[in-house]
Amino acid sequence: MTKTPTIEQDLAKQGVSRRQFLRYCGTLAAVLALPASATEVIAQALALAPRLPVIWLEFQDCTGDTESFLRAAPRPDPAVNGKQDPSLSSLVLDVLSIDYHETLMVAAGEQAEKSRADTIQAYKGQYICVVEGAIPTAYNGYSCIIGGRTALSIAQEVTRSALMTVAFGACAWDGGLAAAAPNPTAAKGVKDAVPGLANLVNIPGCPANVVNLVATIVYYLTYQKLPALDANRRPTFAYGRTVHNQCPRRERDEAAAFGDARHRAGGCLMSLGCRGPETYHNCPTVKWNGGTCWPVEAGHGCIGCTNPAFWDNMSPFYSWVMED
Known part of the structure; x- marks a missing residue:
């Protein structure tokens, strides 16, 4: 029987040094x-x-969290003359074995459904379930059908046999955009659609940051337990401090308008509607696009996408400015 290579061995095959x-x-x-x-x-x-097997479920979503997952870009490695560090560019696929993902897998139809069923049977209690998108519950769940089954029934089956369930993104957390008023499909997040999951971790965001997903899984692999969670079952390492308290613009004078001198000079965006003071997330530190930037650094205020029901509670994100 062939022994499954470890994560370090997989990285070594790609030329990643011990250092x-x-x-x-x-x-x-x-x-x-x-x-x-x-x-x-x-x-x-x-x-x-x-490597842990993963069943990645997609329901009511825009695939933005999958796009975030795919864009776990390499980061500059100053120790090797600015060349990109392959260990960081490939960390996601070296920690996880994506056995089922409708958007990424080659199989379709009955083959895809069989792949999911085979993974559940072969790795019951040993795989990770990642849920992306809201779960509709109206009309007995028939607002979303995959392979002749409701999204709700699939979510119930897969999550209840998983080692860990991760609600990845705002929609999987509490319904997100799909659950915004008037919510005609009665869309819900995992915590409400499949209540009582003791191994549930919520990683909200629109989209969610894949660094926090990998860090959560690595923490479990290291300590054999979930990381510390807040009252919303979000990892405190990622959602323990406000965006404002970590923001490099915080100490600077507030900008009065987009494009004014203070805005261009890196001024605080609170007067322009930034939700950073009431939003808990590590966006300013983990950043995006290979750790190169994040929305506020680019000059746009935080929209509070990790807050509960943010589409209803944080909007409008913009307002009309009437000109004379």
């Missing part, structure tokens, strides 16, 4: 708000851990 591997572990320790000493602990765990 790069440790730097990758150090990055994850920093994301998890762990001390530097945790780097070696994470490295030891990943050196022994096999």
Whole structure:
């Protein structure tokens, strides 16, 4: 019987050195708000851990979270003359084995359905379920049908046999845009559509950041338990501080209008409707596009996409300015 290679072995096959591997572990320790000493602990765990099978379910969504997942871009590695570090560009697929994902998999129809069923049977209690998108419950769930089954019944089956269930993105967390008023399909997040899941972790965002997904899974692989969660079952390492408290624009004078001198100089965007003071997320530190930028750094205020029911509670995001 062929032994499943560990995560470290998979990375080594791609030419990732031990030094790069440790730097990758150090990055994850920093994301998890762990001390530097945790780097070696994470490295030891990943050196022994096999890749975890994943069933990725998509329901009522725009596929934005999958796009975020696919754009886990490499980050510059100053230790090797600015070349991109392959360990960070491939960390997602080296930690996870995506056995079922409707958007990414080659199989379709009955073959795809069989792939999901086979994974559940072969890895019952050992796979990770990632849910993207809201789960409609109106009309007995028949607002969303996949392979002749309702999204609700599929979610119930897959989540209840999973090692861990991750509601990835705003829609999977609490219904997101699909659940915004008037919510004709009675769309719900995982926590309400499939209540009582003790192993549920919510990673909201529109879209959610894949770094937080990987960090959550790596924490579990390292310590054999879920990371600390807040009252909304969000990891506190990612949702424990407000965006405003981490924002580099915070200490600067407030901009009065988009494009004015203070706005161009990196001024605070509170007067322009930024929701950073009431939004908890590590967006300013993990950033996007390979860690190069994030919305507020680009000059746009936070819209509070990790807050409950943000489409209803945080909008309108813009208002008309009447000119004389």
